[in-house]
Amino acid sequence: MKALIIDDEPGIRLALGHFMLGRGYEILEASSGSAGLALARTELPDIVFLDRKLPDMDGEALLHPLTSPEIGASVVIMTAYVELDEAVQAMKNGAEYYFPKPLDLEHISVILERLEEKLKLKNEIGHFRRLSELDGEDVIVGDSPHIIRIQRLVSLLAKNITTPVLILGESGCGKEMVAKSIHKQSDCKGPMVEINCASLSESLLESELFGHEKGAFTDAKKTKTGLFEVAQNGTVFLDEIAEMPLPIQAKLLKVLDSRTFRRVGGIADLKTNARFMAATNKDIAALVRNGLFREDLFYRLNVLPITVPPLRERGRDVIMLAEFFVKRLGESMGKVGMKISSEVLEQLQHFRWPGNVRELKNIIERMLILAPAGEILREHLPSEIRRGASSVKDWPDPAxxxxxxxxxxxxxxxxxxxxxxxxxxxxxxxxxxxxxxxxxxxxxxxxxxxxxx
Ligand SMILES: Nc1ncnc2c1ncn2[C@@H]1O[C@H](COP(=O)(O)OP(=O)(O)OP(=O)(O)O)[C@@H](O)[C@H]1O
Ligand SMILES: [Mg+2]
Known part of the structure; x- marks a missing residue:
């Protein structure tokens, strides 16, 4: 589960972050209201600890967006100036609880137990992710013939919003990035929502996609809107589509053909105008041959597939990407103007990149940490890359x-x-x-x- 702490006091973020980490949460932090809201929109935290007095706004102004269905977080307000009627008002406005500062961790523990019980139920029916269109990482960097072809396909598909999109390629090669790029260029007004078909059981995946009516099954305490509804006028991105259970594949095909669907337990036919995109790193044609993926769905999705090639086949794109990440990540890490030595570039170029662009990006980030300032040198390269490009004589002595x-x-x-x-x-x-x-x-x-x- 994820907890977001929005507070301008680093001490509170540290103490609360540490405490929540100990409870097994993933921690996100923001020191202002606007940064907190932006983070919440992309990360969809389960719980938000919200400071009442933020440098850029009154924390309560965030209550509404944070608790809206778009983000759907449980919000706990923290304040140094607790007034009973303010607390009552905040809870009426959707806050789960109101904590006075300094924080009493034992007190928080008790409230969290109650909250976690609620979250458990909610999480069983809330697994999709809204992809940010604003993270600035939607420029497909590269000028190899492969990438130029992909860029052309992206603009073509962006104009044909009824055509489903199938994106193929090894892990980390940029499939999600291509999908985001198509969504962005198609200028549709709705959101782009992603679901990972490999991470959910069949029944959960079904209720995530289609939604369910209140009482459709034991835990369905409320009516739930599914992805097809949330992504109205936008994009549904089905990641790891090859892992979709066969019965859901059949239902998906019907939605693609009829543009209508029913919530689980529902009788009304609802319309969806969402754009469908899917991605996989599996050999989906082979799965079809072995009866593990429906042939009719495959053909429906495979109209104009985009195959993103592995990084090792993209020639000098490696260098363009490395320079792009040095600039982009350098800026976010406060290391502006860093350069990569030509020797390092050459070694990057010769590495095989089994983890593709994601691996390159991670390695650039590591090297930016290690290089003090100025230039990234050979000594900052991880040994696996140095080894890949160097001769045995460069390796350490056996001792x-x-x-x-x-x-x-x-x-x-x-x-x-x-x-x-x-x-x-x-x-x-x-x-x-x-x-x-x-x-x-x-x-x-x-x-x-x-x-x-
Ligand atoms: N051509 C590119 N230009 C700039 N950044 C890229 C490019 N391709 C990939 N990236 C970056 O590399 C990382 C991995 O890309 P992405 O998540 O799209 O890969 P993926 O193919 O979906 O991986 P997986 O199969 O593991 O889901 C992301 O941070 C993405 O922004
Ligand atoms: Mg992906």
Whole structure:
């Protein structure tokens, strides 16, 4: 579950963040109302801790957008000046609770237990993600013939909003980015909502897509609007479509053909004018041959498929992308004007990039942390890349060889130091989830596991 803390006091963010992390939450932070709202729109937190007095606005002004169906967060207000009637008013306006500052963590624990019970129920029926169109990362960087062809297809498909879009390609190669780009260029007024078909059970996925009527099943306490309704005038992005269970595939095909659907347990035919896009890194044609994906749905989606090639086949795009990320990430990290040495560029160019653009982006971010200022040099390259491009003579002497685990652990410690021991930031820099980082730290503290790494 995700908790967003909107408070301009770093001390509160730190203490509350630490406390919530301990309860297993993923933590997001913002120091102003506008930044908090922007983050909430893209990240859809479950709980928002909202300071009453923010530098740019009165926290209560955010109550409405944060609790609206678009974001649907449970909001807890925090304030140094608690007045009973204000608290009552805030709760009438949709706040779940009103905490006086300084925060009493025991008090918060009790309220959270109650809230978590509610959230559990809600989360079982709320798994889609609204993709931001404003994150500035929707420029498809590259000028290889592949990418130029994709850019052309993107503008073509943007004009034909009734044609479904199927995007194929290895993990991390930019499928979601292509989908966002089509959505953005098509100038439709509705939102773009994504759902990962691999992450939900069949019944959950169905109720996410179609919605359900109150009482359709035991936990359906309220009527729920599904993705097809939420994405009205916009885009439904079905990620990992190859994992969609066959019965849902059949229902999806009907929606694509008739443009109508029924909520689970409903009898009314509802209309949808959402654009459908789907992506997968699987060989979907092979799945069709083996009866694991419906042939008719495949043909319906496969009108003008876009295959995003792996990064290793895109020639000098690697360099363009590296320079783009150095600039873009450098700006967000306060390291403006950084350059990459030509030797590093050459090594990046020769690496195989099994994790594609996502891996390149993560590595540039790591190197930006490691390089003090000015230029990114060979010594800042991760060893796997240096090794890939260098000869055996550049490797350490046998006496200095360390295990992969040792190297990883040293690197984790290093990144933690660089990020002031902030687990969230360190996890982002390392390209792993916060929970993976915490699990690794636990293993490191206990002196390692039985793994043979
Ligand atoms: N051509 C590109 N130009 C700029 N950024 C890119 C490009 N391609 C990918 N990226 C960036 O790389 C990262 C991974 O891309 P994306 O999420 O679109 O990959 P994906 O193919 O959907 O991956 P997965 O299969 O794991 O879901 C994102 O941060 C994206 O913004
Ligand atoms: Mg993706």
């Amino acid at each position: 200095d060889l360390r295990s992969l685990r040792q190297v990883e652990e040293e690197y984790i410690v290093h990144v933690l130091k660089m990020t002031g021991n902030n687990h969230s930031h360190a996890a982002v820099r390392l390209g792993i989830s916060r929970s993976t980082l915490l699990a690794r730290l636990k293993i490191m503290k206990s002196g390692g596991s039985n793994s043979d790494m």
